Amino acid sequence: MQLDEFDRKIIAALQEDARMPVAAIAERTALSATPVSRRLKRLEDEGLIRGYVPLLDERKLGFALDAYVLVNLDAHSDANIAGFEQAIADNPYVIACHAVTGDRDYLLHVIARDVEHLGQITLKSIVRTPGVRDVQSVIVLETIKNTRALPLE
Amino acid sequence: MQLDEFDRKIIAALQEDARMPVAAIAERTALSATPVSRRLKRLEDEGLIRGYVPLLDERKLGFALDAYVLVNLDAHSDANIAGFEQAIADNPYVIACHAVTGDRDYLLHVIARDVEHLGQITLKSIVRTPGVRDVQSVIVLETIKNTRALPLE
DNA sequence: TATGAAATAATATAGTT
DNA sequence: AACTATATTATTTCATA
Numbered sequence: 399m400q401l402d403e404f405d406r407k408i409i410a411a412l413q414e415d416a417r418m419p420v421a422a423i424a425e426r427t428a429l430s431a432t433p434v435s436r437r438l439k440r441l442e443d444e445g446l447i448r449g450y451v452p453l454l455d456e457r458k459l460g461f462a463l464d465a466y467v468l469v470n471l472d473a474h475s476d477a478n479i480a481g482f483e484q485a486i487a488d489n490p491y492v493i494a495c496h497a498v499t500g501d502r503d504y505l506l507h508v509i510a511r512d513v514e515h516l517g518q519i520t521l522k523s524i525v526r527t528p529g530v531r532d533v534q535s536v537i538v539l540e541t542i543k544n545t546r547a548l549p550l551e
Numbered sequence: 552m553q554l555d556e557f558d559r560k561i562i563a564a565l566q567e568d569a570r571m572p573v574a575a576i577a578e579r580t581a582l583s584a585t586p587v588s589r590r591l592k593r594l595e596d597e598g599l600i601r602g603y604v605p606l607l608d609e610r611k612l613g614f615a616l617d618a619y620v621l622v623n624l625d626a627h628s629d630a631n632i633a634g635f636e637q638a639i640a641d642n643p644y645v646i647a648c649h650a651v652t653g654d655r656d657y658l659l660h661v662i663a664r665d666v667e668h669l670g671q672i673t674l675k676s677i678v679r680t681p682g683v684r685d686v687q688s689v690i691v692l693e694t695i696k697n698t699r700a701l702p703l704e
Numbered sequence: 705t706a707t708g709a710a711a712t713a714a715t716a717t718a719g720t721t
Numbered sequence: 722a723a724c725t726a727t728a729t730t731a732t733t734t735c736a737t738a
Binding site for chain 2: 401412413416447448449450452453454455456458459464466483487492496497500502505509534537538539544545546548549550
């Protein structure tokens with residue numbers, strides 16, 4: 399996938415404001431609206447742009463707690479893995495889940511209303527998923543940086 | 552901050568596609584375009600919606616490696632903390648950074664082109680920041696889930 | 705193959721009720 | 722909050738480099 403300088407400028411503009419009108423993007427890129435509209439469609443069709451999302455204030459939505467949860471499975475059977483991944487997919491409080499290297503199997507990013515709610519999510523839901531041996535929560539004390547923007551060199 | 556059913560539907564629509572036109576949001580919410588436009592502005596002004604970003608395919612942008620990096624400081628002086636946080640703010644490959652509970656001070660989310668690049672970021676940049684004692688990288692093997700969508704109950 | 709300009713279609717917002 | 726009018730924006734068409 400080859401990106402030229404125009405594509406990068408279009409993406410950079412969207413990273414600032416993904417609802418920016420095509421005409422405004424065109425101004426910044428020294429193009430007219432027509433090619434911007436077409437390039438945007440191409441970037442979407444090629445899957446480089448997967449979609450657009452709002453950045454929401456978690457606290458204002460009632461989620462005061464942000465945590466990372468490390469999970470170990472006790473047996474790595476296909477059934478356990480599939481069941482665990484399904485449980486994760488179904489849990490709306492798990493906003494990200496990665497299989498990782500190191501002495502844990504999975505790293506989850508979880509949001510919760512408060513400590514009690516986090517306990518429910520981890521101890522009542524995640525730990526009770528078949529195949530899950532244990533969980534360990536790391537609670538976010540402060541978010542120093544949280545950009546979804548990617549470098550475009 | 553009180554959200555009614557209309558606000559929630561507006562946000563839910565944006566979580567599906569943040570570039571969705573106001574008219575399309577209006578259809579889903581059983582409102583006309585005018586109140587959707589006004590509510591949207593209100594949600595932005597109140598800071599519940601902090602902005603809009605594109606979801607980009609990291610791999611297609613050349614970032615094949617996704618890692619979480621755990622960082623310890625060796626002295627928690629104000630100067631060290633401020634210097635570290637500035638270094639994080641300046642590093643475009645660090646897309647998130649949290650101060651966390653547990654035996655590590657910070658949890659960073661880092662993207663890199665490849666293993667060598669990750670080494671550069673962690674060993675040439677992060678570790679050399681004054682006050683940083685050590686770093687430990689957890690490499691993402693597979694991303695099971697990665698939604699930025701928040702539950703709106 | 706990709707662009708700009710103009711025309712048309714669609715969309716957003718302000719005024720009014 | 723809806724309806725209507727106006728302003729803005731997106732996309733298609735077409736000529737051109």
